[in-house]
Amino acid sequence: MEGFAALLDALVYTRSRNEKLRLIAEYLRTTPDPDRGWALGALTDGLDFKAVKSSTIRALLKERVDPVLWSLSRDFVGDTAETASLLWPEPIGDAMPPPTVSEAVEALAGMTRVTVMSELPALLDRLDPAGRYALFKLATGGMRIGVSSRLAKLAFAQAFAVPVDEVEEYWHALEPPYAELFAWAADGAAPPDTANMPLFRPFMLAHPLEDTQVDLADYAAEWKWDGIRVQLVHVAGETRLYSRSGDDIGASFPEMVSALEIPALLDGELLVRGAHQGGEAGGAASFNALQQRLGRKTVSKTMLTESPAFVRLYDVLMLDGEDLRDLPWTQRRARLEALMPRLPESHFDLSQLVEARDFDHLAQIREGARDDAIEGLMLKRRDSLYVAGRKTGLWYKWKRDPLLVDCVLMYAQRGSGKRSSFYSDYTFGCWDGDPDAGADLLPVGKAYSGFTDAELKKLDKLVRQTTLNRFGPVREVERTLVFEVAFDSVHTSKRHKSGLAMRFPRIHRIRWDKPVHEADRIETLRTLIRD
Amino acid sequence: MAAPFSWIRPEPHGIHITPADVWIDPSRAVDRALVTHGHADHARGGHGQTYATPATLAIMELRYNTREGATPVEYGETVRLRGGVDATYFPAGHVLGSAQILLEHAGERVVITGDYKRRADPTCPPFEVVPCDVFITEATFGLPVFTHPPIEDEMARLLMRLEAHPAACVLVGAYALGKAQRVIAELRAAGHTQPIYLHGAMEKMCRLYEDFGVDLGELRLVSDYDKDAMRGHIVVCPPSALNDRWSRRLPDPITAMASGWMRVRQRARQRNVELPLVISDHADWHELTRTIEEVDPYETWITHGREEALLRWHQLHQRRARALALVGYEDEDD
Ligand SMILES: [Zn+2]
Numbered sequence: 103m104e105g106f107a108a109l110l111d112a113l114v115y116t117r118s119r120n121e122k123l124r125l126i127a128e129y130l131r132t133t134p135d136p137d138r139g140w141a142l143g144a145l146t147d148g149l150d151f152k153a154v155k156s157s158t159i160r161a162l163l164k165e166r167v168d169p170v171l172w173s174l175s176r177d178f179v180g181d182t183a184e185t186a187s188l189l190w191p192e193p194i195g196d197a198m199p200p201p202t203v204s205e206a207v208e209a210l211a212g213m214t215r216v217t218v219m220s221e222l223p224a225l226l227d228r229l230d231p232a233g234r235y236a237l238f239k240l241a242t243g244g245m246r247i248g249v250s251s252r253l254a255k256l257a258f259a260q261a262f263a264v265p266v267d268e269v270e271e272y273w274h275a276l277e278p279p280y281a282e283l284f285a286w287a288a289d290g291a292a293p294p295d296t297a298n299m300p301l302f303r304p305f306m307l308a309h310p311l312e313d314t315q316v317d318l319a320d321y322a323a324e325w326k327w328d329g330i331r332v333q334l335v336h337v338a339g340e341t342r343l344y345s346r347s348g349d350d351i352g353a354s355f356p357e358m359v360s361a362l363e364i365p366a367l368l369d370g371e372l373l374v375r376g377a378h379q380g381g382e383a384g385g386a387a388s389f390n391a392l393q394q395r396l397g398r399k400t401v402s403k404t405m406l407t408e409s410p411a412f413v414r415l416y417d418v419l420m421l422d423g424e425d426l427r428d429l430p431w432t433q434r435r436a437r438l439e440a441l442m443p444r445l446p447e448s449h450f451d452l453s454q455l456v457e458a459r460d461f462d463h464l465a466q467i468r469e470g471a472r473d474d475a476i477e478g479l480m481l482k483r484r485d486s487l488y489v490a491g492r493k494t495g496l497w498y499k500w501k502r503d504p505l506l507v508d509c510v511l512m513y514a515q516r517g518s519g520k521r522s523s524f525y526s527d528y529t530f531g532c533w534d535g536d537p538d539a540g541a542d543l544l545p546v547g548k549a550y551s552g553f554t555d556a557e558l559k560k561l562d563k564l565v566r567q568t569t570l571n572r573f574g575p576v577r578e579v580e581r582t583l584v585f586e587v588a589f590d591s592v593h594t595s596k597r598h599k600s601g602l603a604m605r606f607p608r609i610h611r612i613r614w615d616k617p618v619h620e621a622d623r624i625e626t627l628r629t630l631i632r633d
Numbered sequence: 634m635a636a637p638f639s640w641i642r643p644e645p646h647g648i649h650i651t652p653a654d655v656w657i658d659p660s661r662a663v664d665r666a667l668v669t670h671g672h673a674d675h676a677r678g679g680h681g682q683t684y685a686t687p688a689t690l691a692i693m694e695l696r697y698n699t700r701e702g703a704t705p706v707e708y709g710e711t712v713r714l715r716g717g718v719d720a721t722y723f724p725a726g727h728v729l730g731s732a733q734i735l736l737e738h739a740g741e742r743v744v745i746t747g748d749y750k751r752r753a754d755p756t757c758p759p760f761e762v763v764p765c766d767v768f769i770t771e772a773t774f775g776l777p778v779f780t781h782p783p784i785e786d787e788m789a790r791l792l793m794r795l796e797a798h799p800a801a802c803v804l805v806g807a808y809a810l811g812k813a814q815r816v817i818a819e820l821r822a823a824g825h826t827q828p829i830y831l832h833g834a835m836e837k838m839c840r841l842y843e844d845f846g847v848d849l850g851e852l853r854l855v856s857d858y859d860k861d862a863m864r865g866h867i868v869v870c871p872p873s874a875l876n877d878r879w880s881r882r883l884p885d886p887i888t889a890m891a892s893g894w895m896r897v898r899q900r901a902r903q904r905n906v907e908l909p910l911v912i913s914d915h916a917d918w919h920e921l922t923r924t925i926e927e928v929d930p931y932e933t934w935i936t937h938g939r940e941e942a943l944l945r946w947h948q949l950h951q952r953r954a955r956a957l958a959l960v961g962y963e964d965e966d967d
């Protein structure tokens with residue numbers, strides 16, 4: 103447990119992603135089974151002990167600490183587990199040695215709501231404050247220490263030099279303490295068998311095209327839709343809908359879960375039907391409409407009828423028990439097209455290919471694309487197998503040109519990690535009317551990318567020289583600087599005073615030369631809304 | 634006969650000793666002040682006459698550029714004030730020169746601790762338990778979550794981190810008076826003989842400590858060296874410089890901070906601290922409560938800090954206590 107506690111503490115205080123990866127990888131390499139597997143389970147939120155809740159901790163402490171001192175302490179520290187770890191009375195006499203992680207897990211798993219009140223204290227008495235903190239975190243789940251499940255898997259892959267895509271592939275078939283996963287990665291055993299399970303499989307992803315030109319004889323072009331990329335899998339009578347990150351989002355889109363009844367693994371774009379977009383019946387609404395439905399645990403009837411979801415299919419990975427991922431794209435596409443009649447039209451359609459004479463012609467088609475649900479083009483190598491992750495040269499995404507507006511810098515905030523001494527996060531606004539007639543600026547977005555290190559230094563200096571007010575880590579600055587801001591789209595939003603929110607804003611150019619009164623107005627930005 | 638202890642009056646900006654017309658650690662300029670120690674929230678400038686230990690007077694001279702009215706009082710020395718009040722200074726173990734002040738009048742004994750701690754500190758003599766009727770204590774870390782670990786453990790963690798990153802430096806944020814010198818002296822005690830680099834704002838105070846016989850080993854100014862010289866070394870700066878532009882001149886600094894507040898994770902994270910060192914010049918909860926038990930006063934008065942929890946402790950232990958709610962004391966010298 104000491105090793106795990108030290109790892110948690112190190113992670114709490116580390117901002118750098120690489121350093122976090124290194125710390126976790128090091129722990130996984132040097133800790134024996136099954137401790138490391140339980141730790142990995144904890145870091146990926148995979149453990150759940152029913153008997154231990156936050157209220158259990160409070161109840162235990164109230165038996166040992168004066169309630170007034172407890173609540174004064176809890177208010178100051180801000181975290182129940184941490185407060186309890188600090189206030190736990192040190193045992194009198196010689197304590198037993200600290201439990202191992204597996205010992206602790208085994209004990210926690212065996213506790214009931216009744217026995218927990220005597221068994222948890224017995225464990226706590228064997229630990230120091232950091233160990234008690236780790237035990238509470240382990241027992242109640244929800245580490246909240248800035249490590250995502252993906253980061254933990256990356257660290258696992260890094261620890262044993264195995265491809266992270268393969269880790270993802272097997273992950274969902276296994277449970278803590280992941281004995282088979284460690285046996286495969288660390289000791290070279292055969293990989294776990296994952297057939298016949300409704301599992302998430304890692305997506306094949308694309309690189310931005312940038313200045314590359316491809317030959318359309320080798321690449322097929324397809325629209326890239328502005329929804330969310332999903333995987334829909336049906337096997338052995340079970341159906342699951344997975345997001346890009348592998349989260350099961352079926353509960354938010356029950357109509358999709360009931361729509362697939364043949365054994366298949368499909369890759370497509372989840373969209374919501376919209377009457378005013380795309381015109382005909384197949385049209386999709388904007389991303390904003392889809393967003394209304396994301397993250398809901400239950401879905402109302404009204405939502406199902408007014409904003410029904412459907413999946414626009416890109417690919418088929420498995421069909422009728424056969425893994426198609428090792429076939430070239432052309433063959434998979436043919437299988438997908440042949441599959442379409444077996445799927446309900448109400449819930450599925452096929453992402454159409456874009457036919458062009460040559461690359462220039464394709465560029466023209468892209469320029470002329472008016473459908474707002476189109477995010478750009480995908481270029482897929484015709485002979486590409488379906489490989490997880492981003493492999494150079496196989497798939498490209500060619501986004502529509504971003505939208506641009508000129509905004510004025512209003513606030514700056516300190517960055518984190520290496521940037522913590524710089525004001526590197528910028529909030530900018532547009533004029534709410536004619537600036538020469540006394541109009542004010544309203545914030546429209548925030549960006550912290552799109553500039554070089556040299557530019558960052560200059561911006562930081564400007565912020566310090568033109569500060570009007572300080573609010574903690576934030577400085578309000580004089581309105582002197584124009585940013586040309588690039589963004590993918592803009593939507594109405596109640597969160598901002600301007601009533602607008604940008605998607606993916608980034609600083610395109612710093613207009614040191616431009617007078618602030620020439621920056622854009624809110625009304626200009628409003629004409630770009632595509633809700 | 635007057636009511637007990639009516640000759641000593643807590644006022645919002647300090648404690649007033651009426652028969653002598655002197656103030657203890659007043660937060661504004663007065664004619665006569667008894668000053669416990671040199672931290673800015675206790676030792677303001679501009680008093681007509683200041684009674685303090687020679688080290689505290691030297692610290693005040695460094696800060697305010699004047700010795701006017703300086704009246705040195707040695708540890709163990711008693712000064713007879715007007716109105717039949719005697720004041721005796723005892724070590725408080727907080728920082729160089731820090732003192733508790735025992736006041737005696739009409740057969741009543743009152744001790745004012747200023748700030749204090751009970752741990753050994755190579756830069757100042759240890760706290761002495763002085764029996765009294767009224768014990769006027771601070772409560773900066775007056776919550777039971779505060780247990781300061783042994784300083785040796787914290788030094789070991791600091792040195793281990795330094796060793797693991799020979800191409801980087803460890804930047805330790807430490808309050809310029811007291812904490813910085815204690816950290817340096819403890820590093821020396823732990824066998825760290827390498828030069829230690831200083832932020833410019835720390836230099837004079839370190840020299841003052843050396844003048845008072847505290848050996849700090851080889852100290853160098855950051856501004857005199859280039860980046861590469863500092864790789865694998867410890868750099869000490871005031872906490873305010875930790876995330877400042879100043880730190881850009883250092884080679885890949887690992888940010889550490891020496892403070893009792895580092896006991897709480899969220900506090901450390903708020904300051905972007907990567908290596909929290911739980912080192913304090915104040916008594917932790919157990920030292921506060923133990924000290925009160927040892928002094929065993931008729932009544933405890935609490936000057937500043939987290940008085941609610943300490944009041945509660947008195948209630949639970951059937952002891953008399955009251956909070957004074959003095960203004961102007963800040964917890965920055967933690
Ligand atoms: Zn102090």
Ligand SMILES: [Zn+2]
Pocket residue numbers: 672674675747748771962963964966
């Ligand atoms: Zn103080």
